[in-house]
Amino acid sequence: MARDDIRLHVVSGKGGTGKTTVAAALALALATGGRRTLLVEVEGRQGIAQLFDVPPLPYSERKVAVAPGGGDVYALAIDAEEAMLDYLDMFYSLRRAGSALRRMGAIEFATTIAPGLRDVLLTGKFCEAVKRQEGGEFVYDAVVVDAPPTGRVTRFLNVNREVADIAKVGPIRNQADSVMRVINSPHTAVHLVTLLEEMPVQETIDGVEALHDNGLPSGQIIVNMLRTPLLDDDELAAASDDTLDRDAITADLKAAGVIGRRGATTAALVEALLDEARDHAERVELERQERDRLDPLGLPIVSLPLVDGGIDLTALYDLATQLREQGLR
Amino acid sequence: MTTPAKKSRGRATPAAPPARPATWDVDALIDNEATRIIVCCGSGGVGKTTTAAALGLRAAERGRRVCVMTIDPARRLAQSMGLTELDNEPRPVSGVQGDGELSAMMLDMKRTFDEMVEGHADADRAEQILSNPFYQALSSSFAGTQEYMAMEKLGRLRATADSEGTWDLIIVDTPPSRSALDFLDAPARMGSFLDGRFIRLLTAPARSAGKGLGRIVSTGFGMFTSVLTKVIGGQVLKDLQAFVGAFEALFGGFRERAEATYSLLQEEGTSFVVVAVPERDALREASYFVERLKADQMPLAGLVLNRVQATGAPMLSEEQALAGAERLEEAEEGELTSALLHLHAQRMATLSRQHHLADRFSGAHPGVAVAEVPAFAGDVHDLEGLRQVGRFLAGELSR
Numbered sequence A: 001m002a003r004d005d006i007r008l009h010v011v012s013g014k015g016g017t018g019k020t021t022v023a024a025a026l027a028l029a030l031a032t033g034g035r036r037t038l039l040v041e042v043e044g045r046q047g048i049a050q051l052f053d054v055p056p057l058p059y060s061e062r063k064v065a066v067a068p069g070g071g072d073v074y075a076l077a078i079d080a081e082e083a084m085l086d087y088l089d090m091f092y093s094l095r096r097a098g099s100a101l102r103r104m105g106a107i108e109f110a111t112t113i114a115p116g117l118r119d120v121l122l123t124g125k126f127c128e129a130v131k132r133q134e135g136g137e138f139v140y141d142a143v144v145v146d147a148p149p150t151g152r153v154t155r156f157l158n159v160n161r162e163v164a165d166i167a168k169v170g171p172i173r174n175q176a177d178s179v180m181r182v183i184n185s186p187h188t189a190v191h192l193v194t195l196l197e198e199m200p201v202q203e204t205i206d207g208v209e210a211l212h213d214n215g216l217p218s219g220q221i222i223v224n225m226l227r228t229p230l231l232d233d234d235e236l237a238a239a240s241d242d243t244l245d246r247d248a249i250t251a252d253l254k255a256a257g258v259i260g261r262r263g264a265t266t267a268a269l270v271e272a273l274l275d276e277a278r279d280h281a282e283r284v285e286l287e288r289q290e291r292d293r294l295d296p297l298g299l300p301i302v303s304l305p306l307v308d309g310g311i312d313l314t315a316l317y318d319l320a321t322q323l324r325e326q327g328l329r
Numbered sequence B: 001m002t003t004p005a006k007k008s009r010g011r012a013t014p015a016a017p018p019a020r021p022a023t024w025d026v027d028a029l030i031d032n033e034a035t036r037i038i039v040c041c042g043s044g045g046v047g048k049t050t051t052a053a054a055l056g057l058r059a060a061e062r063g064r065r066v067c068v069m070t071i072d073p074a075r076r077l078a079q080s081m082g083l084t085e086l087d088n089e090p091r092p093v094s095g096v097q098g099d100g101e102l103s104a105m106m107l108d109m110k111r112t113f114d115e116m117v118e119g120h121a122d123a124d125r126a127e128q129i130l131s132n133p134f135y136q137a138l139s140s141s142f143a144g145t146q147e148y149m150a151m152e153k154l155g156r157l158r159a160t161a162d163s164e165g166t167w168d169l170i171i172v173d174t175p176p177s178r179s180a181l182d183f184l185d186a187p188a189r190m191g192s193f194l195d196g197r198f199i200r201l202l203t204a205p206a207r208s209a210g211k212g213l214g215r216i217v218s219t220g221f222g223m224f225t226s227v228l229t230k231v232i233g234g235q236v237l238k239d240l241q242a243f244v245g246a247f248e249a250l251f252g253g254f255r256e257r258a259e260a261t262y263s264l265l266q267e268e269g270t271s272f273v274v275v276a277v278p279e280r281d282a283l284r285e286a287s288y289f290v291e292r293l294k295a296d297q298m299p300l301a302g303l304v305l306n307r308v309q310a311t312g313a314p315m316l317s318e319e320q321a322l323a324g325a326e327r328l329e330e331a332e333e334g335e336l337t338s339a340l341l342h343l344h345a346q347r348m349a350t351l352s353r354q355h356h357l358a359d360r361f362s363g364a365h366p367g368v369a370v371a372e373v374p375a376f377a378g379d380v381h382d383l384e385g386l387r388q389v390g391r392f393l394a395g396e397l398s399r
């Protein structure tokens, strides 16, 4: 199902589900084997720099990592005000005036007040990187965007509709049109990251529908922070029915030298372990129900495990490998 | 939802116990007639909505007349509270036990904004504002609008409570946000932006220039409007001017309005509850929030530490469990038991990490009372689930 020819990957999802982590892992995965990718952030939080443990990213493309097999991951923190200055310079030759306006706070004001302006500036910047060529070749094999959360991503990408109100003609209008050409091309996909919990799954379902309603291209669902069940299906069923064999478990615990001499403590320990098994079974069952709600969306689903102890660089490379193995390329 | 395995807190290591946080008497807070507003704050996804609803239900079942304002509750929780009518008004919740009453609502921010306009303008004027494109963008997608409207609605609920005696306790949930501070800061930020000098310049250049902003600014201002007009066209500016003019005439400015509602939060009778999960980011946000309340002299009732890992077998440490599992694996027997031991080891690892973080928070904020709610296997989606959360909050369970 995964397609090789996607050049713009937009990663969204409910807040806190792992958008930044997954986008970074994806940029690494796509750079593997000597390719070059650009990882972009748009919300001014310097999440990428933190993740790769590099100094805060400037408003220019910087190499942040080398992928397995010698590819390069570049990163860029897009800033709407800087993009606006570029824009004033490019279309109106207003570089100096632009800087003066910025000092007055006027640029910040303009990008805040005009609905859609900020989004056109941000999307315009990374769409330019998608299209950029040197010597007849694309500069980046793929661009990965750590995008705003599901609730805002449709509006963020659908700049045409937003800009309709503010600009009927002129460079902003043209910019919006060219952004829409990139976003609506068959080489763009919007991926949604989710956990197998009610709210993020619901947001994913609503998000896919909103993308669809707005004619935006949905890509894959990435189920993040998945726990692999430690018990098999029969054991899970027995754990929830409380029919696991207490005597056998007690004997095992004795054999393993885990339990003490006092019978009461032993019984309490066995009950506690069975309670934990029942909890685990319930959790697994709920995750399966949530997973079943994702299937009808008809999108490819890939999953990433919960990494104990949090995400460091090693874990990030590991997640990248897992994405590759599951065909998210 | 089921209850967690056991109520025991199960400290993993017997090291010197750090100063335990003060236990929090949640019932004393909600039973106190003087408590009129409780605001549940915290970073994204930590359980603000669940806590607000659980406190509301418990207060009602202990006899208070409570209104809970939720924001984007999980769908099943909303249904269980009868929140199916999206009319932005509180509705009685059925299934509440005891003599008290519980009403609940889901905030509709656009609707709240519209009502705010309609409530202050004659029909023509209101229509003029509501159809203004700038207003439409502002009321549906501006950063900070949700927080502003949450406060606005709180003000309105409080006014209704005062004039009609409908409720004696209002519990408010706060919008999902990365930072717990957004609820306090976003309305003022938005207010000062909309009342800021650029808007003033745009809406009344002559007046502002005359007020001493000076020639330099007016020169800059000329450049500013011309650039702005070039980039986004003159229409946006016209809409903006029309909107701000109309709005000021009605409300005397955004900032003033935001300040008025903010002052409600500083009134006596308002208490804050900060919610966190035992993870680094969430506790850091909770810390910021606690310090901010202190700085602004606003009363913090306590910290809800939500989704804390629980175990019924604190006596079996992670290391012991893993060693046992290893022995079984070496002997190639007891596969199931070995899996159970691994499961337990995972729990103990999580639990000790969480307790370490929680202890660090309490070390930094020794005066903050803490109530712990365990992580349930399933989510919290019905009144019984909320009741159970309430029991933990009040310390009926778990201690």
Ligand SMILES: Nc1ncnc2c1ncn2[C@@H]1O[C@H](COP(=O)(O)OP(=O)(O)OP(=O)(O)O)[C@@H](O)[C@H]1O
Binding pocket: A013, A014, A015, A016, A017, A018, A019, A020, A021, A022, A047, A149, A224, A225, A226, A304, A305, A306, A307, A308, A310, A311, B178
């Ligand atoms: N697979 C994983 N295993 C363990 N921890 C993870 C995993 N994925 C993400 N995390 C952790 O979860 C937290 C949230 O992840 P991340 O910042 O990527 O989410 P986000 O969706 O970008 O959040 P936000 O909405 O705040 O931008 C981080 O602490 C991250 O290290």
Ligand SMILES: Nc1ncnc2c1ncn2[C@@H]1O[C@H](COP(=O)(O)OP(=O)(O)OP(=O)(O)O)[C@@H](O)[C@H]1O
Binding pocket: A197, A198, A199, B042, B043, B044, B045, B046, B047, B048, B049, B050, B051, B071, B072, B073, B074, B174, B175, B176, B177, B306, B307, B308, B373, B374, B375, B376, B377, B378, B379, B380, B381
């Ligand atoms: N103690 C708990 N054990 C298990 N699940 C819980 C617990 N507390 C909350 N949840 C679940 O976690 C999810 C998020 O909770 P909730 O909606 O209350 O968080 P929130 O802080 O309001 O989130 P947001 O910032 O998105 O508004 C819900 O599905 C809820 O049922």
Ligand SMILES: [Mg+2]
Binding pocket: A019, A020, A021, A047, A146
């Ligand atoms: Mg992020």
Ligand SMILES: [Mg+2]
Binding pocket: B048, B049, B050, B071, B072, B073, B173, B174, B175, B176
């Ligand atoms: Mg909520």
